[in-house]
Amino acid sequence: MPPLLAVLATLAYGLLGSQQFRTLAPRSWDLGIFTQLARAYGELRAPIVPIKGDEVNLLGDHFHPLLVALAPVWWVWPSGEALLWTQALLFGLSAIPLTRLAIDRLGPGLGALAGAAYVFSFGLQSAAAVQFHEIAFAVPLLAMSLTRLLRGRVLGAALWAAPLVFVKEDLGLTVAVLGVLIALRHREHRTTGWGLAAWGAGWFVLATFVLLPLLNTAGQYDYTDNLGSPLEVLWPPVKWATVGMLLLAAGVIGARSPLILLTLPTLAWRFTGTVEFYWDWYWHYNAVLMPIALAALLDALGDRRTGRATAWRRSTAPLPGRRIRVTAVAAAAAVTLALGPAMPVLDVVRPGRWETGWRAESASAALEAVPDGSVLAVDITLMAHAVPDHDVQWVHGPNRRVPDCLLSDRYAFSWNGAPPEDPALWAQQQWGAEYRTDFEGGGFTVVCRP
Template structure:
């Protein structure tokens, strides 16, 4: 055998660049995409006190080894009494190093992007390289993930990679690994214990029955303890803060509520549309896999809720469903991709993935990832510049009452409440002028222009613009505040004297 000729003296062979594994390459690309959307929205004042500001106050408290009190929700309000999410504490070390709302937005982007790794890796081995690219794009561009990536920060971001790993382990028949990945869900949010129970049900159906039964029982027990014991103990007013969402509603008894539940889950029409859209990125093929059962607990409480926000496709509520749906798609197609499969089976897999991709891409313009193609996303507005200039006049450590969209611009360095302050109870979105407390913050900063209206809400939430203007005038007339500056619809007030008598409050 003739040896290969040696390279000429003094020449260098080109170094072979290390290749990035396909799943991690997709994770990096999606992280860049999600983080860009989230950061640009924050810089344009499109993030809000409800919810980014609230979660930042909680994580900031964890970072300083304090209970997660959130002044935006009320005085000495422990956020663990609202939803049970002690897993948020894992972000505290990162926040201590980078105390900024951008820390939470970037962390959420990373968590949502990481969920593609197990899905893409499984698709690579089960369906092939081209299919893995398709699966990664279906997950990455799915409307549920896009809606979460562009709507502040929420604790469920921690659940998305856990569910991705758990669903993938179920599909690969790695039962104990599935339980290990799903178990921490009970520390992310109180309803996710029921998702753990669904993992147990799938295991009992397809794998070791004892392991599945124990897992299901532990999941139900965890949610019951959190809802019945822990949340009421930690809530300032006692009870489960969101119990009213699952009240009997128009029905007169629990029996009639249960009897009408199947119809109520489809009325009004927006519920049926959401149910279809949840499985649409899989071309509805996910419904052929037992893994799809993991979506049942989340869909059940949302469709039976009395809160209309839970029924639609906006906000973060569908993020936990997307990795499950994509894993179920892989599981449904896997039996068709086997060595020596007939041409018809190969065509079936290709056609199915093509339809899934087409549906996903058709939906993209209707959801927030499309903002990257809009010029307004890349232009810093005069309004945002005015806001930053006025907010810079507020010293660190000050107490501030701020408009909803100005809150997260301050929560990293000030003690912030929402302007105008209001009592927090189960009727969060009702206006009750007579119970508004007297302002006591050192500063008030009010923005009468909403940079962007929320879906289903006005940009001036929680009160109509004219009522907020009345509160601003009352602060200057009766409560000892003077106008420090005003620019582009943003008013900065500072308290210079006693709060006066005015109408009462705490």
């Protein structure tokens, strides 16, 4: 059952990504950015991403050196679509250890339901729906670490958690909290626990205050200005809704587990942030919390084989009965099912969502009209598609380079409803060079320098 569930999830999320990629449904510029990073690593270069700006090293934006693992992906399949399938595979693989543990602890039926509730949880679905992000690598690492911990393999848990510091800088705090929990709850593994805590906290400080500013073109950590007052952490109410959904994903009873504390670092930076996308259940920000929620649920429910808690939960209290176990797992599933038609993964089985529409042929023709290897300014719609064959920069970016061509889409949301009526004239005014129209159709226009 766990491998089958992993395959189903990989196919569902991978097909969702392919559907979006081929029907020209970009959710943000992240896929373009990470496609450019994958290309750089695949060409054995530093992760310079002109989409973000001239000579911008993406390691100075967020600290994610583990993304060098995308290089082999690029060698095999040099496309942004490959990143979407990579993320789908990572999400699917994370279900294997967690579902196996759930089946061992709760029995085949209930355990499989818990695994399904996890792998199709709102956090993973929303992350897949908004396309690739570096947190994809954190999800299986957390799944492996926490299952090892609940099986009493503390050293293995620490070793799987350690690389999280190379996925994103804030995850160093999550690693540090895990280390403290190990030190306090496993006396025989105090050295391992405190060592892991020091590792996580140390890398958080080093990455945030030294490495990121050092590699950043502006010599700073770009996201400091996104932090607001701690007094606003509990407002607006959407934050409470997100916490409520998270607790339901943990079956509510998961709040009894010390593991639920691992969610605090992520929730803290999100809820003190001033960016509204940080607060909601949507986007990719909840993906890293989903393995924690299921692990906390399984920890709180205990092990039905022994009839008692494991060494991780030192308690003399009786374990929850079957009714409570069923209710908790049902709550974890219900929080996603309650979204109903809004569940992103359902788009895969909606035939209308696969229709490429009248613009697909024009999109291909527009890309063909741009000479390979040229410096191309582009808006959101075809950004990721253009990366493999062109030196791409964002049309609204701070780049000083004069592009060879501009590829614009009058329907792209990045124009805020006010696309230029004459892209060639707009490009001339923008960069002070002459441009001529080489292609126009389907809302796409390609203008290039003579």
